[in-house]
Amino acid sequence: MSRPIVIKNANLYGDTVASLLIENGVITKVADTIETPDDAVVVEADGLVVLPGLVDLHTHLREPGREDAETIETGSRAAARGGWTAVHAMANTNPVADTAGVVEQVYSRGQEIGLIDVYPVGAVTIGLKGEHLSEMGAMASSKARVRLFSDDGVCVYDPVIMRRALEYVKTFDGAVVQHAQDLRLTEGAQMHEGEVSAELGLAGWPAVAEESIVARDALLAEHVGSRVHVQHLSTAGSVEIIRWAKERGIKVTAEATPHHLLLTDESARTYDPLFKVNPPLRTQADVDALRTAVADGTIDIIATDHAPHASEDKDCEWAAASFGMLGLETALGVIQKVLVDTGAATWRDVARLMSEAPARIGQVDHLHGRPIAEGEPANLTLVDPKAAWTVTPEALASRASNTPYGGIELPGRAVATFLRGVPTHLDAQLEGAFA
Amino acid sequence: MRHLLTTKDLSKTDALRILDTATQMAATQEREVRKLPTLRGKTVVNLFFEDSTRTRISFEAAAKRLSADVINFSAKGSSVSKGESLKDTALTLQAMGADAVVVRHWASGAAYQLAHGGWLHGSVLNAGDGTHQHPTQSLLDAFTIRKHLAPGGDLEGVTVAIVGDVLHSRVARSNVYLLTTLGAKVVLVAPPTLVPVGIEPWPCDVVHTLDQALDTYEIDALMMLRVQRERMTGGGFFPSPNEYSRIFGLDGDRLRRLPDHAIVMHPGPMNRGLEISAEAADSPRSVIVEQVANGVAVRMAALYLLLAGEEAAQ
Amino acid sequence: MTGTIMGAADISRALTRIAHEIVERNDGAADVVLMGIPTRGLPIAHRLAARIAEIEPAFDAELATGALDITMYRDDLFKNPTRAIGTTSVPDTGIDDAVVVLVDDVFHTGRTIRAALDAIRDLGRPRAVQLAALVDRGHRELPIRADFVGKNIPTSRSERVDVRLEEIDGEDAVILRKGE
Ligand SMILES: [Zn+2]
Numbered sequence: 001m002s003r004p005i006v007i008k009n010a011n012l013y014g015d016t017v018a019s020l021l022i023e024n025g026v027i028t029k030v031a032d033t034i035e036t037p038d039d040a041v042v043v044e045a046d047g048l049v050v051l052p053g054l055v056d057l058h059t060h061l062r063e064p065g066r067e068d069a070e071t072i073e074t075g076s077r078a079a080a081r082g083g084w085t086a087v088h089a090m091a092n093t094n095p096v097a098d099t100a101g102v103v104e105q106v107y108s109r110g111q112e113i114g115l116i117d118v119y120p121v122g123a124v125t126i127g128l129k130g131e132h133l134s135e136m137g138a139m140a141s142s143k144a145r146v147r148l149f150s151d152d153g154v155c156v157y158d159p160v161i162m163r164r165a166l167e168y169v170k171t172f173d174g175a176v177v178q179h180a181q182d183l184r185l186t187e188g189a190q191m192h193e194g195e196v197s198a199e200l201g202l203a204g205w206p207a208v209a210e211e212s213i214v215a216r217d218a219l220l221a222e223h224v225g226s227r228v229h230v231q232h233l234s235t236a237g238s239v240e241i242i243r244w245a246k247e248r249g250i251k252v253t254a255e256a257t258p259h260h261l262l263l264t265d266e267s268a269r270t271y272d273p274l275f276k277v278n279p280p281l282r283t284q285a286d287v288d289a290l291r292t293a294v295a296d297g298t299i300d301i302i303a304t305d306h307a308p309h310a311s312e313d314k315d316c317e318w319a320a321a322s323f324g325m326l327g328l329e330t331a332l333g334v335i336q337k338v339l340v341d342t343g344a345a346t347w348r349d350v351a352r353l354m355s356e357a358p359a360r361i362g363q364v365d366h367l368h369g370r371p372i373a374e375g376e377p378a379n380l381t382l383v384d385p386k387a388a389w390t391v392t393p394e395a396l397a398s399r400a401s402n403t404p405y406g407g408i409e410l411p412g413r414a415v416a417t418f419l420r421g422v423p424t425h426l427d428a429q430l431e432g433a434f435a
Numbered sequence: 436m437r438h439l440l441t442t443k444d445l446s447k448t449d450a451l452r453i454l455d456t457a458t459q460m461a462a463t464q465e466r467e468v469r470k471l472p473t474l475r476g477k478t479v480v481n482l483f484f485e486d487s488t489r490t491r492i493s494f495e496a497a498a499k500r501l502s503a504d505v506i507n508f509s510a511k512g513s514s515v516s517k518g519e520s521l522k523d524t525a526l527t528l529q530a531m532g533a534d535a536v537v538v539r540h541w542a543s544g545a546a547y548q549l550a551h552g553g554w555l556h557g558s559v560l561n562a563g564d565g566t567h568q569h570p571t572q573s574l575l576d577a578f579t580i581r582k583h584l585a586p587g588g589d590l591e592g593v594t595v596a597i598v599g600d601v602l603h604s605r606v607a608r609s610n611v612y613l614l615t616t617l618g619a620k621v622v623l624v625a626p627p628t629l630v631p632v633g634i635e636p637w638p639c640d641v642v643h644t645l646d647q648a649l650d651t652y653e654i655d656a657l658m659m660l661r662v663q664r665e666r667m668t669g670g671g672f673f674p675s676p677n678e679y680s681r682i683f684g685l686d687g688d689r690l691r692r693l694p695d696h697a698i699v700m701h702p703g704p705m706n707r708g709l710e711i712s713a714e715a716a717d718s719p720r721s722v723i724v725e726q727v728a729n730g731v732a733v734r735m736a737a738l739y740l741l742l743a744g745e746e747a748a749q
Numbered sequence: 750m751t752g753t754i755m756g757a758a759d760i761s762r763a764l765t766r767i768a769h770e771i772v773e774r775n776d777g778a779a780d781v782v783l784m785g786i787p788t789r790g791l792p793i794a795h796r797l798a799a800r801i802a803e804i805e806p807a808f809d810a811e812l813a814t815g816a817l818d819i820t821m822y823r824d825d826l827f828k829n830p831t832r833a834i835g836t837t838s839v840p841d842t843g844i845d846d847a848v849v850v851l852v853d854d855v856f857h858t859g860r861t862i863r864a865a866l867d868a869i870r871d872l873g874r875p876r877a878v879q880l881a882a883l884v885d886r887g888h889r890e891l892p893i894r895a896d897f898v899g900k901n902i903p904t905s906r907s908e909r910v911d912v913r914l915e916e917i918d919g920e921d922a923v924i925l926r927k928g929e
Contacts, residue, residue, distance in 0.1 A: 455834075462837065466871065743827065745829060745831075
């Protein structure tokens, strides 16, 4: 039996001041004042925003296969420190998560570590090769209870395979999660195709390579009446297509990453591969369109696309470097900077964008993304919106350090994370209370 | 000057300074004893990640004629096989005490990374990085144009047409910025498939046939770029060599449409019969062979300006 | 003793004397080539050539005068800001077997002349090399001496000698200034 926890005078969703009592992993009381039980841990939460524990729909944990870049353990710690209580682990591991065996292994390892719930995403096709559907049914009915399927890292390019996958996942009410990238239009592509790529002599990655697949998949989803989730939307055109598809009643959801909401292709001028990511950083006009789409609900969620890479895969020529950047520990700070502090969204919106909606899309909303209310599991994130910090790549919990935010100041951060009432991350100032 | 990475951030003063210095260097190369003691004790490393015997020999001659010690470092690896990392190579060169690193690389930006990675103390001289920049090539082009059309001055009033694969050309990128900085007007002539998307901010005009360029502009210098035959296969940037020659090739007829004073240039190596006919290549207007000699003088100037001067100031 | 050490008349007299000495020393001026070291050695070389031509009408002042830029031969290139490289011009007849008279404004440590001798070696093989300077201020750092000197001016190391010439500065004067 763990000690009860009283979180005093917290700001629920950033708009309601109340205190919480947590007992045995459950929120047992929400009230203006709570009588503190004798053995309780008291967290003085004045000025702290309480959100439902964050849920990432797009994380690369690299285990099995690239434990030199990240492990489920280091990734879990990074997630907890970033305020996450659940992440969906992408399938592009080695071996690929295309069988019940691999997804169960990943799921169990996550539970064993216990810092977050790790929900494996299954591969759509065997080996991510885009040729044969993987045994999605077996993964769905496995202990890992997989509901999302993605070949992320590569696009499910063949329209016939995509159609079949969309149809097939209806068997277990799953969704296909698409990395929208026309492979032919992006052969050798290095960065967004535009004025900066023209000048830098880096092969261009046209916006249309994403938009054409987003449009195709929306139409396919409509045609077969299935659910598609589009990952990391990066262009203004993709936003237009999603908006159109939703108006049309197509069951499509979409995500944006913190980096696509903050950074632009101008970063490539440094030729620093830390800014090399798939899809590429786009123009300011795209960033603005994405922010608007997040604010008006066209984009459903924020997802990190946390992609750790070993230093040798980033300390090299731009063209030779791997795509991807860390995101778990910096996401909340970046989102506060670009959405909350700019007035584009409230903390209540952040709760929806980073917890409730992703939990619903990932079909883990019986456990995560729950209301902060009596009787609900105590999966909670305490945010200090005034705790500005400067990102130090080496100080991050990830095994890798490929963050594009090194040296940049973010306005706030998660100071405590609770998974079923157990603190999985405590800022130094709060550690004392639990000692 | 700390590094020479791109012509885009070269001021007119700096560019003219390099060209003036190159003029003095060229004068020394007409003497019996062409070797100068200027850079004695300095070490110049030719770091080539991409084969280019011509460029390497030009830099080697430049460094040796200034009495620098030259180390040729041929690094294996390509975009397909990564090979030794840029960082490890840089650290090795640092340990060797390289005062200047002349780098040729298949990857755009490699020279910039080498200069700004914090791995090296020496100066970095970009000898061609991917499809980005090749500053000394454009400086030698400017030097050649200036010598023939504007001795001692800038290139105000000079029109230069650059014909060919602009998309993949570091020579075109370097020349567009340098020549316009020097006051010239630049016209790019290329099929739309070989013009980069996002070219709008470049300070130049773009036309899509050589005839149109000859009709529209009074061209003083015509620069033919090398056509990579491999660009015709796999998704084809243009349908056939024949069609390319017909629309973009410089033959005798087109040569005769140029003003009398106009010069014909090519960075080499040429595909005779494809982008340039033998008649044009060997005509008296062709300064192609002279470009090679000017290359040594320009590279001597660049090395001098990078390496001479206070060590503390570096 | 600072201030103007030589005025226009002094400079003119000194150059006339040097011109005579050059002709005398070389039994005429037939093989003499004057190589002025930029910046101020060059106009002095031209003035000397003109005076020699007055003494020896057969002497072609234009043909027998050149410029010798020594920038690329300096031994202090890496201790000073980058210097622009000046023009070197050798008379069409070349310097092989000639008597090259190096001409500079101020003869000081000898390092400039050392560099000039190296530069001369790369241009040809003169029969002899001589040195003419308007001012010798002493403080030699190398075993080099001048053949023709306009005026010896004892200086302290910290003092500066400014030679001003009509062609460049609009007036003729040699000024001794206090060092910082
Ligand atoms: Zn992806």
